[in-house]
Amino acid sequence: MPSRMGSRRIGVGMAAILILTLCWILSPLGAEAQSGHPLLGGPRGVVRSSKGAPLEGILVQLISQKTSIRTTVVSNQDGRYEFPKLETGAYTLRIARPREFHPSVQEGVEIAGPTQLADLVLERVTEGDLLPPYPAIAAQLTGAEWLLSLTGTGLEKRRFVVNCNWCHSYQQIFRNRYDEASWGKIIYRMVHGAGSPLININERGRFSEEEKGALVKWLATVRGPESKDPPFVTLPRPQGRATRVIITEYELPRLELATHDVWGDSKGYVWYTPHRSSYIGRLDPKTGAVKEYHVPVAPGALPGTHWVYVDKNDMVWLSENWAHNIVRFDPKTEEFSKVAWKVREPINSPMGGNYAIDAEGIIWKTRDSAVSGVDSRTGEQVKQFPTKKFRGTYGSALSHDGRYFGGGAWPADGVVLADTRTGEVIELDTSPSSGPARGAFDREGNLWSGGRGGVLVKSNPVQKRVWEYPLPTPYASLYQAMPDKNGEVWGGEQHGGRYFRFNPKTEQWTEYMLPEPYAHDRKSWVDNSTNPVTVWYVDHDGWIVRLQPLE
Numbered sequence: 001m002p003s004r005m006g007s008r009r010i011g012v013g014m015a016a017i018l019i020l021t022l023c024w025i026l027s028p029l030g031a032e033a034q035s036g037h038p039l040l041g042g043p044r045g046v047v048r049s050s051k052g053a054p055l056e057g058i059l060v061q062l063i064s065q066k067t068s069i070r071t072t073v074v075s076n077q078d079g080r081y082e083f084p085k086l087e088t089g090a091y092t093l094r095i096a097r098p099r100e101f102h103p104s105v106q107e108g109v110e111i112a113g114p115t116q117l118a119d120l121v122l123e124r125v126t127e128g129d130l131l132p133p134y135p136a137i138a139a140q141l142t143g144a145e146w147l148l149s150l151t152g153t154g155l156e157k158r159r160f161v162v163n164c165n166w167c168h169s170y171q172q173i174f175r176n177r178y179d180e181a182s183w184g185k186i187i188y189r190m191v192h193g194a195g196s197p198l199i200n201i202n203e204r205g206r207f208s209e210e211e212k213g214a215l216v217k218w219l220a221t222v223r224g225p226e227s228k229d230p231p232f233v234t235l236p237r238p239q240g241r242a243t244r245v246i247i248t249e250y251e252l253p254r255l256e257l258a259t260h261d262v263w264g265d266s267k268g269y270v271w272y273t274p275h276r277s278s279y280i281g282r283l284d285p286k287t288g289a290v291k292e293y294h295v296p297v298a299p300g301a302l303p304g305t306h307w308v309y310v311d312k313n314d315m316v317w318l319s320e321n322w323a324h325n326i327v328r329f330d331p332k333t334e335e336f337s338k339v340a341w342k343v344r345e346p347i348n349s350p351m352g353g354n355y356a357i358d359a360e361g362i363i364w365k366t367r368d369s370a371v372s373g374v375d376s377r378t379g380e381q382v383k384q385f386p387t388k389k390f391r392g393t394y395g396s397a398l399s400h401d402g403r404y405f406g407g408g409a410w411p412a413d414g415v416v417l418a419d420t421r422t423g424e425v426i427e428l429d430t431s432p433s434s435g436p437a438r439g440a441f442d443r444e445g446n447l448w449s450g451g452r453g454g455v456l457v458k459s460n461p462v463q464k465r466v467w468e469y470p471l472p473t474p475y476a477s478l479y480q481a482m483p484d485k486n487g488e489v490w491g492g493e494q495h496g497g498r499y500f501r502f503n504p505k506t507e508q509w510t511e512y513m514l515p516e517p518y519a520h521d522r523k524s525w526v527d528n529s530t531n532p533v534t535v536w537y538v539d540h541d542g543w544i545v546r547l548q549p550l551e
Helices: 004-026 143-149 154-163 180-192 209-222
Strands: 041-049 059-064 070-074 080-084 089-096 105-111 120-122 245-251 259-264 270-274 279-283 290-294 308-310 316-320 325-330 335-340 362-366 370-375 381-386 404-408 414-419 425-429 436-441 447-451 455-460 465-470 489-493 498-503 508-513 521-527 534-539 543-549
Touching: 041 059, 059 080, 070 080, 143 154, 154 209, 180 209, 259 308, 259 534, 259 543, 270 308, 362 404, 404 436, 404 447, 414 447, 414 455, 425 465, 436 455, 489 521, 489 534, 498 543
Parallel strands: 041 120, 259 521
Antiparallel strands: 041 080, 059 070, 059 089, 070 245, 089 105, 245 543, 259 270, 270 279, 279 290, 308 316, 316 325, 325 335, 362 370, 370 381, 404 414, 414 425, 436 447, 447 455, 455 465, 489 498, 498 508, 521 534, 534 543
């Protein structure tokens, strides 16, 4: 039998345990402990179905009513989610791309620190695996999901993907209906127009009359005036590692910008170019504020910039794709200087667009059957190495040591590599309709290119060979690819609504589902100063996206 003193100690101990337990239950952390991850520590909660089951892969989003910055996280296998630390204030809490679930939106949610949010309970639209063709669901579909849902042979869909995948989303096509004659006029303009302005007509076109006619007939069949929307097929939601990411979206101050490229400077600002505006912009990620700068426009030329690169001195380099100029912008003085780019194309047709600049100020490209270096101060060619197989490249990149140039040869199927010291040019074929385009070198000297045909292409100038890695998402396409300091490769899956991360050592793909049904990534920039790395891209539909993987 215990003594009175022992009984008192036991009683005090049990009371302390009871008090601690009650504090835990009543505290905001009681429902879900914080992860302790340095990028997290903000509002959190649980997503479950109307039947009580936890839901994985749900995109939970908070939109600041002060800045309009959209922050999205993804629920894990237990249905739990956790945001980063956010500014105190009122937010809209919503599910981004609910698709198979009814929408969930809460306005005026007050956030202050690690707020515990009420459970989000989602009800399915249908118990079937195919979704009804409601307009609200159609607006959430990716291009890949549209193609999975529409009728047609593999040949018909492949013809469409190979020839129509780089200028805009498939929403513009599949949510409209025209007869065969009208589709014929649209396709003619798309095939024969020069670049996205579509005003300088080239009668030669990009593919044969037979191919063009077959494409028109298929579109008139599946998207004719009387055609009905089919039941919708959707891609799987993310699981496991693919849920461990923070996605932040920054709205830009103008509509219809057709934003194209993005690059960061040493001060933490992110610069972007618009294809259809005379204003370039600089984003402050801390506040979401954008400062614009007006690029003087030449008479008769359409406004718009394409390539952007920020050098080690924080000078901003641009290309005016329609006016045919290379532009240097000094953020300190806010002065523009231009060098005319000597091309054969008429004004308002593309001048080439994408370039690479070395430490000596030489701009590299492949055009008119030659790899060439051009003096950025004069526009005069200072080096030239002829090609034998490919007339030009869409991509332009330099290796980290500056020795090798490389680029995907789209619209051809191949890669051009050149040794800038010796002048040796290496031209490598890739698989039919692979279409390697933009990319960059990794730190081991491999060039990674995004393939328009839905493949990631690696090439090496020393080994003189290529490797191809098909995307896991059907009907998705690539415009570019960007390796990071660890050797992993990143890029947006156009028409897939996903952003990929590829580990070459394990050949493992991680696909992050995006809050919008697009991934129109024409150029990514990787901030290697953070750990894990931070990835930026500007969506062609007009917003800047930051991806912060949690591992």
